[in-house]
Amino acid sequence: MFYLVVGIYLNYMNYSGPLLEIGVEKENGKWGVTQPYFKDWTGWESISSSDVILSVDDVPMDHLNQVNYKSKIVDANKITIMKPNGEIKDIHIKQLDVPNQFYSILLFPACYYLLTLFITIYLHFNQKNTKLTNLLILFMLTVALAYVSSGVATRLNGIGIIVNRSSMVLCLVILLHFLRDYYSFVKINWVFTNNIKFFYIFPGISFLLACISIFYPASYNFLAQVVLFLFFILLITILSILLLSYFKYKSPQLKILLCSIMIPFLPFLFLYSLPNIFLGKYILSGEASSLFLLLIPFSFIFTQLAERLFDIEYHITRLRYYVIFSSFFTLWFIVGLYWIAGEYLTKTVMSGVSIFTFISLVVLFYIKEKVDYRKRKILFSTKGDYIHQLYTAVDKIGKTIKIDNLLERFVQEVSLHLELEHVFVLTYDRDAKQFTSTVEEGLPINPMLMEDLKLGEIKKFDQVYLAFLHQDAHYKRALVLHHNNSIHLKDEELLWLELLLLYVNNFIENTKMVEELLEELKHMRQADDSQLP
Structure with a gap:
């Protein structure tokens, strides 16, 4: 509710009037223009350096609160000026009179606000409200408020200043909190203090x-630099943690995190934040550099939509493979087309054909992958090692000589390969029509599901995958896989699991025969021992 109310207010203020930031100076009791911010504003044709500014929106310049913060007219719908000949003229300003402002200050923030709202609602209702998801939602909402409030804060609106300075620091503290919990989730040692709550003092300081x-408007610029310095300290801390962790553990999850956070922050850090702190002026405006920061929450969103947190290396590797092959063939095709019919084709047509060919090839690779899996059970492996992993798993499982040990080793291999903690074998008594092992509370598994399960089948029920493992005259066994969040196995993983199930099914049959043979040998030995004098 707070996000809705504040967001609606901030978007309304962005639309309340055009943002100008016209530099002014009082000389001999008269206010004149010294520096335009939007030099392409069409209204400059009506104002010259010799004109005197009398009022802004009917407020006399000496009573205008904006010039107490900065020597600028920040926003205005009407400026009243006096020409050197004494003529008084009103200049009316509309939003669209300032080029690019409609997009950078009005359209982009509003669209980003709505997009963030819809996606966070989706995450809230579809990701089972885990702590990591909740922190991700808070991070996204805070980044959205920081972005939307930037234009309002520039207008020197009190609420906009408070929201902007508090949220820009708060979003980094939430990100730090998120990273600490994520490290625990992926079982990587956290290289920083665990007392993250201490850092929530920083947003409180920014608020004050x-x-x-x-x-105290005179302190506006100095205090803005202090808040920017706090932001800089937190940012350096986060990037240092990620760099140290990555070089220490070489984890693919950390590599993805590092790229997702560092790359979008670099323009803001080196083109706006550092130049503003040490040189007093920026290379790239805050509005432009902040656009790169918007990539951070959406890179996390992509991983959440993949349903297992940060399980995107598979998608990135596969896409990179398809793009490389498509690029080479597209280049070969375009060179041939140009050599055969170049004199009849324009550059526009050649560009269009190139883009269409490239996109078509990438899509065709994905379609072929799906068809191969559905019809032939053949699947391209992005890593090229899933067959090796299958062989390794089969080799480890095959060395056991008891069914209980075999099932235990099987569960360990599946849990390790699919990165799931909740994996177990469920045994169903076909005669008694009931489970002989306990089903965890909340799982949507009932005896009818076990009756309908056929050899080689892997079915998904809500958060659970149920895979047929083995059956005999009295018992039926199935592998159960579930996760605290929703779970979605990739085609590569399903194929690996299907093949492993077939091997394990045969192993169980062979192990039963071995156990029965050992039991018979035991009885024969006991019988022989009893016949000895």
């Missing part, structure tokens, strides 16, 4: 500094 700058 924002309030002070509202009541």
Whole structure:
């Protein structure tokens, strides 16, 4: 509710009037223009350096609150000026009179706000509200508020200043909290302090500094630099943690995190934040550099939509493979087309054919992959090692000589390969029509599902995968896989599991024969021992 109310207010303020930031200076009791911010504004044709600015939106310049913060007219719908000949003229300003402002300050923030709202609602209702998901939702909402409030804060609106300075620091603290819990989730040692709650003091400090700058406008610029310095310290801390962790553990999850966070932050850090702190001026405006930061939450969103947190290396590797092959063939095709019919084709047509060919080939690779899996059970492996992993798993399982040990080793291999903690074998008594092992509470598994399960089948029920393992005259066994969040196995993993199930089914039959043979030998030995004098 807080996000809705504040977001609606901030978007309304962005639409309340055009943002100008016209530099002004008082000389001999008169206010004149010194520096335009939007030099392409069409209204400059009506204003010259010799004109005197009398009022802004009917407020006299000496009573205008904006010039107490900065020597600028920040926003205005009407500026009243006096020409050197004494003529008084009103200049009316509309939103669209300032080029690019409609997109950078109005359209992009509003669209990003709505998109973030819809995606967080989806995550809230479809990701089972785990702690990691909740932190991700808070991070996304805070980044959205920081982005939307940037234009309002530039207008020197009190609420906009408070929201902007607090949220830009708070989003990094939430990100730090998220990373600490994520490291625990993927079982990687956290290389920083576990007392993350201490860092929530920083947003509180930013909030107080924002309030002070509202009541004491003279301190506005200095306190803005202090908040920016806090932001810089937190950012360096996060990037240092990721770099140290990656070089220490070489984890693929950390590699993805590092790229997702570091790359979008680099323009903001080196083109806006650092130049503004040390040089007093920026290379790239805050509005432009902040656009790169919006990639951070959406890179996390992509991983969440994959349903297993940060399980995207598979998709990235596969896409890279398809793109490389498509690029080479597209280049070969275009060179041949140009050599055969280049004189009849324009550059526009050649570009269109190139794009169409490239996209068509990438899509065709994905379609072929699906057809191969459905019809022939053949699947391209992005890593090229799933057959090796299958062989290794079969080799380990095949060395056991008891069914209980075999099932235990089988569960361990599946849990390790699919990165799931909740994996177990469920045994169903076909005569008594009931389970002989306990079904975990909340799982949608009943005896009818076991009756309908056929050899080689893997079925999904809500958060659970149920895979047929083995059956005999009295018992039926199935492998159960589930996760705290929803789970979705990739085609590569399903094929690996199907093949392993077939091997294990044969292993169980062979192990039963071995156990029966050993039992017979035991009885024969006991019988021989009893016949000895």
